Each structure stands twice: as structure tokens, then as C-alpha cells.
Amino acid sequence: MITQFGSLMAGKPKRMSQIKQLIRLYQSGSGIKTIARILGMSKNTGRSYLKKMAEGGFNTEELLKQEDPLLEKSFHAGNPAYKADKFEYLKSRLDYYEKELKRTGVTKQLLWQEYIESDPIGYSYPQFNYHLRQQLVSRKGSMVMEHIAGDKLYIDFSGKKLHYIDRSTGELVACEVFVACLPFSDYAFAIAVPSQQTPDFLYALSCCLEAMGGVPKAIVPDNLKAAVIKADKYEPILNQSMEDFANHYGTVVVPARAGGLLAELDPAVAGCG
Structure with missing residues (x-):
């Protein structure tokens, strides 16, 4: 039985969020060596969890749907912190609390006060926050993204401007911040x-390539106007200066999809997860 796994797991129990990642990686076809490397656990630990799940004959999809406290109870029986009746009552109200949080002026503190009035022996505020956070996280799709070294360079301007003081005039001058990232190395x-205009943008991009000491196979801009004239899911129109720049450096420009760079890095954001 899966409720007996805890006595057979050596060492400190793993976080249930990590075990869910293990299950998802295994479902996607990743080998135990790859899973262990990605999750930072030993291969023997990974094998132990997978072996016991297989021996128990449990549906992994059902395990993934469980809240962390429930899943932890399954793996490590006898956890006194978990009480079924108390949790079931809170769980029945989580959808309501999630909707209430979207209303102006509603805070987690107010929701907890409402909850504890209806269940005086209920969870403490930190525990309430934990379960509510698990509810919100469960709504978000996720997946493991594989990146290849030197394959893509993601670029954009930061949302907030920086400022400096002109020493001769004392004037506060705003400037834009160009940022770039190689997803494989996180470099x-x-x-x-001075601005997001095409000349300043291309200057910043050329400085970036020089600093990185090479050119990626593809440059992925977040539909900024200096690079993309018209954003489109299927046929985005590039600024000709951007095209000339890419041809000069022997690379290609692949504008981010409609959801921006976040959707490009995480397909779940764009509904592809």
C-alpha cells in the first residue's frame, strides 16, 4: 500500500512538490538519471519512490491531483499535522476564497478571519495561507522546458526605467534598460x-553579442516595436533594420508568441501546456 511507503524511504522525506515533479518527469519519458539531475536527488531515492508507486498500483494522475498534505500522508503515514475532517471543510471553501481574493480590498487575513469564525478549531493563519497557496498553484499548468546551448537569445526592455542625474544641469534623466538572457545557461x-528607438536598440543588441562573445542561432524579441512592426501569431512583420542586423550576424529573428516571452518560455501561459 502507498500509505506504507514512508517506513521504506531512507533519509529525510522529500517535499511533495518535488515528488510531483518526479512523477511528471517520469510520465514524460525522462530516465531516472535525468530526473535525479534535474531534481537534485540521488538516483536511489528517485527509484524508491517510483518503485513503491508501481508496487502499489496507484494511478499517477490521481496522485498528482492530491493536495500536498494528502500526498504526504500517502507517502508518510501517521502525520499528525493532517486531520481529514478539518481539511475537507477548508477544501470545500477554497474555490470561494480564491474568487473572493480577486475582489478589491479582500485580503488573505480577512478571509482567514471569516474562515476561523465559521470553524473556531480550524487551521492557524499560516496553515490557512499554505492551503490557499496550494489551491492557487494547482490552477497553473507547468512543464519542463529543454533548452540547447547557444540556440536562442531572449531579449526585451525592462518594464521600469532607470534614472541618472546630469551633473552639469542637475536634471534627472530617464533611460531604458535592455536585457537579454541565454536560457540554457541563464547567462x-x-x-x-537613451530610448527604445531602433538605433539605440540595435546598439544595445550589438553590445550584447560582443559581450557574450558569439551569436545565437536565433534571437527572440518580445514584440518590441524596434524589432517587430506588427505582432502576429503566424506572420509577424519584422523591422527591416532588424532583418539587416540579423543577416549581418548570420542569425535569424523569431518573435515571441502572442503571450510574450513568458508564453515563449512557458507554453502553459499560451494555453499549450
């Missing part, structure tokens, strides 16, 4: 430029 580059 990042940033530079401040």
Missing part, C-alpha cells in the same frame, strides 16, 4: 540606453 546581459 544574462543588461545595458542602459
Whole structure:
């Protein structure tokens, strides 16, 4: 039985969020060596969890749907922190609390006060927050993205501007911040430029390539006007200067999809997860 797994797991129990990642990676076809490397656990630990799940004959999809406290109880029986009746009552109201949070002026503190009035022996505020957070996280799709070294360079301007003081006039001058990232290594580059206009943008991008010491196979801009004249899911129109720049450096430009760079890095955002 899966409720007996805990006594057979050596060492400190793993976080249930990590075990869910293990299950998803295994479902996607990843080998135990790859799973262990990605999750930072030993291969033997990974094998133990997978073996016991297989021996128990449990549906992994059902395990993934369980809240962390329930899943932890399944793997590590006898956890006194979990009480079924108390949790079931809170669980029945989580959808309501999630909707209420979207209303102006409604906070988690107010929701907890309402909850504890209806269940005086209910969870403490930190525990209430934990279960509510699990509810919100469960609504978000996720997946493991594989990146290849030197394949793509993601670029954009930061949302907030930086400012500096002109020493001769004392004037506060705003400037834009160009940022770039290689997703395989998480190597990042940033530079401040006067504006987001095409000349400043291309200057920043050329400084980026020079600093990185090479050119990626593809540059992925977040539909900024200096690079993309018209954003479109199927046929985006590039700024000709951007095209000339890419041809000069022997690379291609692949504008991010409609959801922006976040959707490009996480397809679940664009409904492809």
C-alpha cells in the first residue's frame, strides 16, 4: 500500500512538490538519471519512490491531483499535522476564497478571519495561507522546458526605467534598460540606453553579442516595436533594420508568441501546456 511507503524511504522525506515533479518527469519519458539531475536527488531515492508507486498500483494522475498534505500522508503515514475532517471543510471553501481574493480590498487575513469564525478549531493563519497557496498553484499548468546551448537569445526592455542625474544641469534623466538572457545557461546581459528607438536598440543588441562573445542561432524579441512592426501569431512583420542586423550576424529573428516571452518560455501561459 502507498500509505506504507514512508517506513521504506531512507533519509529525510522529500517535499511533495518535488515528488510531483518526479512523477511528471517520469510520465514524460525522462530516465531516472535525468530526473535525479534535474531534481537534485540521488538516483536511489528517485527509484524508491517510483518503485513503491508501481508496487502499489496507484494511478499517477490521481496522485498528482492530491493536495500536498494528502500526498504526504500517502507517502508518510501517521502525520499528525493532517486531520481529514478539518481539511475537507477548508477544501470545500477554497474555490470561494480564491474568487473572493480577486475582489478589491479582500485580503488573505480577512478571509482567514471569516474562515476561523465559521470553524473556531480550524487551521492557524499560516496553515490557512499554505492551503490557499496550494489551491492557487494547482490552477497553473507547468512543464519542463529543454533548452540547447547557444540556440536562442531572449531579449526585451525592462518594464521600469532607470534614472541618472546630469551633473552639469542637475536634471534627472530617464533611460531604458535592455536585457537579454541565454536560457540554457541563464547567462544574462543588461545595458542602459537613451530610448527604445531602433538605433539605440540595435546598439544595445550589438553590445550584447560582443559581450557574450558569439551569436545565437536565433534571437527572440518580445514584440518590441524596434524589432517587430506588427505582432502576429503566424506572420509577424519584422523591422527591416532588424532583418539587416540579423543577416549581418548570420542569425535569424523569431518573435515571441502572442503571450510574450513568458508564453515563449512557458507554453502553459499560451494555453499549450
